[in-house]
Structures are given as C-alpha cells and as structure tokens.
Amino acid sequence: MNAPTTTPHLLPRVNQRPVPAALLQALQAQFGERCSTAQVVREQHGRDESSFDVPPPGAVVFARSTAEVAQVLQLAAQHNTPVIPFGVGTSLEGHLLAVEGGISLDVSQMNQVLSINAEDLTVTVQPGVTRKQLNEAVKSTGLFFPIDPGADATIGGMSATRASGTNAVRYGTMRENVLALEVVTASGAVIRTGTQAKKSSAGYDLTRLLVGSEGTLGVITEVTVKLYPLPEAVMAATCSFATLADAVNTTIQIIQLGVPIARCELLDANTVRVVNQHSKLSLREGAMLLMEFHGSPAGVQEQVETVQAIAREHGGETFEWAATPEERTRLWTARHNAYFAGVQSRPGCKAITTDACVPISRLAEALLDSVTEAQAAGIPYFLVGHVGDGNFHMGYLIDPAIPAERETAERLNHQLVARALRLGGTCTGEHGVGLHKMDFLESETGTGAVDMMRAIKRALDPQNILNPGKIFAL
C-alpha cells in the first residue's frame, strides 16, 4: 500500500468525442425509436447518484436481447465509439457518465427471469432484472436472493460493480454469489463463463474477473446467481448505545466470536433522526445497531443471547424487536432509504459518499477518526455502515454551487481513504471505482497491479470502447 499522495480528485477528466453520423444512422435503422438522441433521454442516461456533472452521451439505445447488444457492440467497434452499459442508473461513483462521449446502452428492458432452478438453489436472469423483482419472482419457491444494495438496482449493474449490502456479512457479495455469466465482448462476440455447478477449477475465473469490471471488459447479458432457503426463523432488533464507539466495539466482538449474524448495520444519531423523518419511524435517537438473525428457532435464540450479552458489556440498551414480518420490512426499507433520507435532509444538496472497508479489528479507529474529522470540518453528513463487514459510508452533503464544500468533502474522503489503506483496508467495499476512486485505486494496490489491469483491458478491448475512462486511466 502506498499513501495516496495525489491531490483529491475533484472533477473527472472529460474528453467527449461526438458519435459519428454513420453510426447513428446504422443504429437508427436497426433500432428505430429505441435509438434516441432526445435531450431528456440522453440526460436521464448521463447521470447517476454521483455528484459529478458531465454532458450526457450522444445517444441512447434500448436493447431487448443479447443479439441486439452484440449488434450495438459490433457497430460501435466499426465506428470506434464508446458504449456505456446502463441499468437503472443507481451507481454512486460516476460509472455511467459519458466522459469520452458515445452511446449509453440501456438494458433495462432485458428484464426477464429466464429460469428458476429451485432444486439447485440458483436463478438465471437478464441483466435488467432488479433485486426486488428477482425476489418477487422466486418468492413461491421458499428461496431468496440476499444481496441488497440500498437502491433497487439491477442484477447486471450489481454484478458489474461487485455490489453487496446489508446481508453480505452472512451471505457474501456478488463476488461469492454470481455463478455464471453471458457477456458480449468489445468485438460483439457472445461468450459464457462459469457453469451451473457450485464450484469449478476449469481455467481462469472469468466470471469473477467480469464481476466488478464496471462495464469495461464486456456487457453482461445474463447472470446466474445463488439463492438461499428462507430461514426457518428470523428475528430483527435494534440496539441503542451511548456512543458510536460502543456500537462499533460490540460489532467487532460479534464478528470475532464468529456469530453467524445475518445483518449488522450501524447508524449514527443524526442518521437515525433523518431516517425517522424520512420513513416516519420513531427509532430511539442515538448510535444504533440494526441486526437480523437467521436460522432455526433454537439457533436464532442462541445468537440473540450471545449478541445481547456482548451489547450489554458495551452499555447497549435492551433490544427493541421488530416482531412481525411487516415491522421487519419497514425497518429494513428505512435502512435502505437512509441514503435518500440523508440527501433529502439538506434540500438541493449532493452527497459525496465514502465507502471504505477495513479489517474488522481496525474498524473503530477507521470509523471514529473519520467522524471526528467530519465534525471538526463542520460539514453536514450522514453515517451508515455494513459494520459487520468492516464497511461504512459517510455521505457528505454538499451544496454543489459552493466549490469550497466540495473541496472540504473531498479532503475528508481523502483522509478517510488514506486511513483505511494504512489500516490494511480498501477504498471501496462495494460501490466500485468509477471516476471517483481512480487515484485511490492506484494508492491501494500499487502501480504494478493497476498495470496488470491495464494490460487485461487492452487485451480484451483494444479500441478502448467499453465504458472508457473508468477505474484507471489507460
């Protein structure tokens, strides 16, 4: 790990090329109204949840099949023009922004659940299926798909960013849960990676190379993911603490003892307050752990007793139970909306979101020092954390019209990431690199590893047309 010595990365490098007229003509001939250059459509596809302001792509194509995705890639390759895969636009680090111009390839209409293989605990979907849609589709099987970023993201987008969420502490991230992919390459070839078998040693692990590649190595057109039996017993509770440190230290001990907790989420007092406002809840305002336990009735009972004892040692209040499925849903919906609650707490603001993840033993230092710095800077923020994984997010709420606020937020993020790297962690636990963390990636893994990524990118996309300008500069 090298210390990040570059200045904070404030604004993306933009170098847009126009979409060649001949390419537009070919796409319009092929896709008709599903190839749009309307300003409003382009603008919808030219922003995500990041705070960056970049002119939109030159055109948007709505694909309905793998064959159509392949056609777009073949045409784009002929005309040497960038293609940016697009799901529902919930990414946070500028992944979707057309910094080099080109075509936004919207796969949200590829939203069929292709096959539910309940007896193998897998499901195969098109990339535009969202996580909620997927869970709705498999509901009757008694199985569920646990990966749950805050937004109702698409499975394609979640694969591309190696997303996780509140259940990852028990069920893993997209890294552990994608079994197989269908992918269209930069030249428009259709390939398949992985099989339906649970494990394999058959050659390079292309599945996991493509998961997290942020649309820079191929366009995902089909995903097979693992499902899990709905637990026999589920219990969810909140627990308030006098200080953030108490909540964090409780978490550390839960994990070190190997308690198979299903969810272990942190909110600070201010975030509890904005979540209460946004979701019309009355959670006790204070540092809080939101927890869920899965298992057999006896197994859940054991986990709860262990965790209650740990929490008591750290001064935790008595658990408040979300007793019914409806109450649980309400609680977790509120947690998932914490990001939006935070953003709405300051009208007109943009959030600059951090995403550090550190080894669990270093979580207290990583998180508490970051809070101290944010408080000293006087910038409004919210704080949520998948703390069971050592992962937390601060959202600095800036007024985009005030450059000094952006600078302060970026400086705080820079300090936070530098600390996480010093502690053996990563600059991004689940959001990806996009535009925002390109410099941090190099600090984290070193030039040698990024050079290896560049070599792979050049080999698989020699024209650099797949979501160019993301993850690293070529």
Add this chain to the structure above:
Amino acid sequence: MNAPTTTPHLLPRVNQRPVPAALLQALQAQFGERCSTAQVVREQHGRDESSFDVPPPGAVVFARSTAEVAQVLQLAAQHNTPVIPFGVGTSLEGHLLAVEGGISLDVSQMNQVLSINAEDLTVTVQPGVTRKQLNEAVKSTGLFFPIDPGADATIGGMSATRASGTNAVRYGTMRENVLALEVVTASGAVIRTGTQAKKSSAGYDLTRLLVGSEGTLGVITEVTVKLYPLPEAVMAATCSFATLADAVNTTIQIIQLGVPIARCELLDANTVRVVNQHSKLSLREGAMLLMEFHGSPAGVQEQVETVQAIAREHGGETFEWAATPEERTRLWTARHNAYFAGVQSRPGCKAITTDACVPISRLAEALLDSVTEAQAAGIPYFLVGHVGDGNFHMGYLIDPAIPAERETAERLNHQLVARALRLGGTCTGEHGVGLHKMDFLESETGTGAVDMMRAIKRALDPQNILNPGKIFAL
C-alpha cells in the same frame, strides 16, 4: 456448452526446448547448490500424481524469497525459457510436467507463516506452507483453516489450482478463502492483489483471476487466507446405505433443505474396503456417507436430527459416531488417504482420476451412470465424492504398461465429463485443467471464453514462459 467431440486426450503434446547454457550459468552463479541439474532432483520435479510420463525439466531452482523468485523470472524472461512453479508435487492433472522444458521453480523452502491475524480471522503465509503446517501454526488461536485436499498440499499450490476438499460444502473453496496475494509476474515484477479487508470493489478481481491460473499468469509468493473459529461443537458420523443411489439421494436432500453440514462425503463399497485395509479401520462395507456437523451444541443437534431423518427415509442405517477428537481425526485421515488407498490396492498401477462437479439436482444421474459404465468396462476403480458440492472422483486404476487400459479409462472419463457438461456441470471441480482437461475446457466453456483466457495469457505473459502448455494451447 458444446459436446466434447474430440477424441480422448491420451497423451500430452511434448515439445521440450533445452535450457540455454547462459541461463544455467547465471542461475548457478546466483543460487549455487540451490540450482540443480542432477537427474534425481529433476525427476522428482518432473512428475506429479498424474499418470503422464514426460521427461523432466532441465534444471530445478530452490527459491527462498520473493526477491529470488523475481530474479529467476527476470533471468528466464531474458533467456525466453519456461518456468514451472513447484510446491510439493501433489497436483493430479499434469500441472507440473515440463512439456516445453525449462526450469522447475521450487518454492517449498518459502514455508514461513508470516503473520497470524487472529482478531481479523486471517493468516498470511509463504507459498510453500502446507495446509497441515498452517493449521498447526494457528492451533493456539482457536481458529482453523478448513480447505483440505487429500494430500498435504502447499497453500501456494492450492491457490494455483483453486483447490477445495471435504469442508468446501460449508466453508467454500480457495476461490472464497484467498483474500490477498503477492505475485511475481512474467517479467519479474512483484505485485500485490487484494487487501486485508473482507470485501472490496476496487478494480478487477486480480486475486480471483490468479487463484486457479495454475502458474500460467504469475508465481504466487505470498497468500492471505481466511480462518474460522473452531466450532464449539463437532460431531462426525458415518451412515451406510443399501445402494449408492440411496446415499446420493440423501445428500441431495440435505443440500436442498439448506442444512449447513460441514462435510458430506461419499465412498462406494469397494472404496470403503480399500480404505479399511489401508487405514486399518473397520467401517461397514457398503455405500457410505461420512459426515461432520459444526456449530453450537444445540445447532449441531438440530442438524443431526434433520439429517438422520432424511437418511432414514432413504434406508440409511443408524449413524455410527466418531465420538472423540482422536476417532474423528482417524476417520478423516482415512478419507484423505482414500486416493492412496485406491492406488495401493492395485500394485504398480497409476490412477486416472475424474473430477466432475454438477448441480446438486443432477448428481444422482451424473454419478450413477458413470459407475454403471465403469462396471460394464470391467476396469478397477475407486469412488469418492465431495457429494455435498455435487463433486465426485472416480479413480480408474490402470496398468501403465497396458495401453488398452489407459484407453478404456480415458474413454470412461470422456463419457463422464460429457455427461457432466450436458447436466450443466464442469469437467473439474477442484483439480484444475493442467494437461489432462484441456480439450474438456473448450467443450465446457466454448471457444469464445477460452479465447478470452488466451488473450489474457498473451497480455500478461507475452513470451509464454509461465508454465506453458497448460490449461489451453496458445
């Protein structure tokens, strides 16, 4: 999936180049006695547990540090000469064989446990540390490392082949358990992948690209793996069945119900017999499941009750318990030695080992039809399976002096793999491709995906000096 239409891959293509004298001289100047051209040393490094007979490498270098590995790679690159990483020689598919000549780079002396991070449940080791050595080193922490191929393989070799073993059904394979690597590239550069954090979305997943790359993309010089708390309660049992089908169908139901069983292993009656002989046990001779349950005392009790009920439905006998830790160790040591027990049951034989892995719902068809074919062919074999993962191994015991036996075994393996691929499975669950499964890989994943692997290989090893001739032909 394409049907494997090529003829069985009977013998590897061998095209050995001599090691240039100038390279030998440079290595000898650098490494002294640790660079050997002695016939006996070369022959030790020129064979693994596969049945292939290939002339040995031109020289063997024993490295003691990452810097020395980098020196070997730099010299080899200068002299355009292959380098084959070597741990303890337990691979099964010809991974170590010098089909294009070159240097065997023995890292078994790089066998230090570098840091035990008990509070983060990780450990960092040099590549020559074996799995037993690792578990001995972490014993006092109350943690353990679950991945256990039959042999006492090195962590470097296990990473390189994406190995698993009997615990993978609960704890995953090397794919899920390697957190970070240090690797020397084809040009002799030292890079690091991954961090000590549990999850990350920071760029391409080089860790998982290198895990399973069989020494063809880099030489692993350091590995960080996950550890797990020793379970509070452990119970191990065997259960005999009237037929193989009963044992397999019991397994399928255990997995489909989501029982978190820690080990679920199958032996057929003949294999129980040879294991009894080899390990001086008196297991009941019949199709048998060997199982282990991990958890809290109550959790283990629940699992046992569920599994006993399932087994009873399929006519399983009463469980025989391995009550003490010593009895458990004896049972699992016998299971780990099943391969050697099988080989020793036919003096002078070589084993041609299969490694298919299929979705759990197709396990009965995949396994039982393969047994029927082997019995019809009249060739001696043993049968073991990590059946909880849908993975099983048949070892055809051939007399290497009788070509017809090898042909029969290869034909049976070919049929078995073709069936596994038809059922959505893989040609190799955990042994890797090596030389033996190159044609199968192409059938399994298609030319497009293998072409993507080739492009990556060419980009990262343009001279093709890292373990050339393995996984795919370039």
